[in-house]
Amino acid sequence: MRVAAIQMRSGLDPDTNLAALGALLEEAAAGGARYALTPEVSLIFPENREQLRLVAAPYDGHPQLAAIGTMARQHGMHVHIGSLPIPLEDGRFANRSVFFGPGGAVTATYDKIHLFDADIAGLDAYRESATYKGGDKAVTASLGEFTLGFSICYDMRFARLYTSLAKAGADLLAVPAAFTVPTGQAHWHVLLRARAIETGSYVIAAAQGGAHENGRATFGHSLIVDPWGRILAELDHDAPGVVFADIDQAAVAEARRRVPALANARDFAAPGLQG
Incomplete structure (x- = not known):
């Protein structure tokens, strides 16, 4: 199966972002992709709750999502x-992640579980939970011969989620993101490769990249990793674009045979939790 990770530089206007995404989806379809992943906050990239309230549309009848369903059907692509x-x-x-089948219907959704709440030295406290409500359910969906496991950005730092997805049958892990430049330079590649290695799964990561209207700068470098932790394809920059890779169930089976970590994992009592 050929898959594609789409890299964007989303702004504050949903229709402008939709038009940019439409062109990138056409490129993905022309390249033979059967599945295309877009970044976190693809359709609007706000900086604060006030910006969100101005343009965030309700899920039911969402105008941009309706248009994307039409694009999925026209391209015959997930x-x-x-x-x-x-x-x-x-x-x-x-x-929220939204997954469309090739017929244009939504077949699964996922709400980001892990929220970034932190006190950072020299900076104001950052409370993602003040604006967003975290989800409480891991999600998988059928994708041809593969099973897709859902996550979003900060989720990638929590290995237990990916192990749970893999144990539930996932062998392709989606990681849409909007990583900052400093954390991207330090952690992007190593975290994504680690999630692939420890689960014996493919990882596809679609990123925001570059300087955005909201004043943020994101790392880019969308990539696709195989179950042995090798980077199959990468956009080695922060500009919009599409990156492709061909993925194969045999590679999943081989990686899990060589290192049967999922099969060998055991439950255990942690310090301070006994009895």
Whole structure:
């Protein structure tokens, strides 16, 4: 199966982002992709809750999602919107992935589980949970001969999620992201390769890249990793584009045969939790 990771430089206007995405999906389809993954916050990349409230549309009847369903059907391709903000009743938002089948219908959604709440030396505290509500359910979906496991950006730092997805049958792990430049330079490649190695799965990571309207700068470097941890393809820059790789179930079986970590894993009592 040929898969594609789409790299974007999303701004604040959903329709402008949709037009840019449409051209990139055409490129992915022309390149033979049966599945295309877009980055986190593909359709709007806000910096704060006020910007979100101005343009974030409800999930039901969402105009840009309806257009993407039409594109998926026209291209006969699975289209995975890495994420977009969805308003919730409590005033916060879900950071939601939406997965379209080649017929244009939504076949799965996933709300980002892990939220970045941190006190950083020299900077104000960052509380993603003040704006977003974390999900509480891991999600897999059928993708031809593969099973797709869902995650979003900061999730990649939590290995237990990916082990759980792999144990549930996932052998292709999606990681849409909007990594900052410093953390991207330090951790992007090593974390994605680690998630592939420890689960014996393919990892596809679609990234935001470059300087955005909201003042943020993101790392780019969308890539696809094989189950042995080798980078099959990468956009070695932060500009919009599409990267392709051909993936094969045999590589999953071989990696898991050579290092049967999933089969060998055991439950154990952690210090301080006994009895």
